[in-house]
Amino acid sequence: MHYCYSGFSLRSNVELPELPLGAEDAEGQLTFTAGVEAVEVPGQWNQLWRGQGGSSILTRNHGSGVAMRFDDSIDFFVDCARWIVSTASPLSYDVRQLLFDQVLPRVLNQRGHLMLHASAVGTRRGTILVVGDSGVGKSTLAAYLHSTGLEMHTDDGVRLLVEPDGGVSAIPNYRSLRLHADAANAIFGDRNSLADETDDEKRQYVDHSGSVRPSAKTVSAIVVIEPDASTREFKTMRLGQREAMVAILSQLFVLDGATTSATIKNFLGTADIVRRVPVFALRYTRSFESLPRIAAALDSELWM
DSSP: OEEEETTEEEEESSOOTTSOBOOOOTTOEEEEEESOOOOOOOSOOEEEEEOGGGOEEEEEEETTEEEEEETTTEEEEEETTTTEEEEOSOOOHHHHHHIIIIIHHHHHHHTTOEEEOEEEEEETTEEEEEEOSTTSSHHHHHHHHHHTTOEEEESSOEEEEEOTTSOEEEEESSOOOEEOHHHHHHHHGGGOOEEEOOOTTSOEEEOOOOSSOOOOEEEEEEEEEOOOTTOOSOEEEEOOHHHHHHHHHTTBOOOTTOOHHHHHHHHHHHHHHHHHSOEEEEEOOOOGGGHHHHHHHHHHHHTO
16 A cells, blocks of 8 residues: 655555555655564663653664654664665554654654654644644644644644745645644634544544645745743744754754764755744743634734
């Protein structure tokens, strides 16, 4: 089976219902195989990322490949020579989400693509990317903007491109919107439809997938959420190029053991992006009650 992910063809030996069907394309193909024999990778695990609540990503390099371990329980192996991702873990909902939201964007970055951890919402003047650390409220803010009538492109990741005309486009990795139950109920109320309910510790999926393949969207602004508990009022400030680069670089998906060429491309690509697209810092006290005021202020300041 072939699926479409971030504009690329993804061949899989199992069904991936969250992704639209696709076909082989000229840009290059990724392969995913599930239920294969685990690849034994000797050596010490290195910590790539640790999030709130003890979540972690560990990696081990092995020849031309990288092993990835999530929360000490789910393993993937990336063959960087043939661009094959495999796992011995049963293909559960959690495994699929790790594949889409963590593994594949890092693999594409290793191949030289600029993969940004961001939500994307379409406005009348172009697409706004909402950037920030996991748990900072990207999906919640994007979901509220979507509830006001704006188009929801994705809640977790995009591939950035500089177009021949000098503009910047973002290709959503896949159409998605996942929220905690309290956020989904507060924003959508009776319109909320949970397609895949998990336990209370995990995010729940609000059905926004579909058969439409994500296409390139023109980026009009990037908003970096910087929560500050002492900030009672909505504050936004345009960042200088240096500050904008630091903010964007910190939110790129990177595979451990990235090649020098990929690292250089990340730096140069980010520098090019912030020269072409305004980047704003957003600070506010997080609460569902504040979302209408924040959306109105964003509309005024960013001309959504």
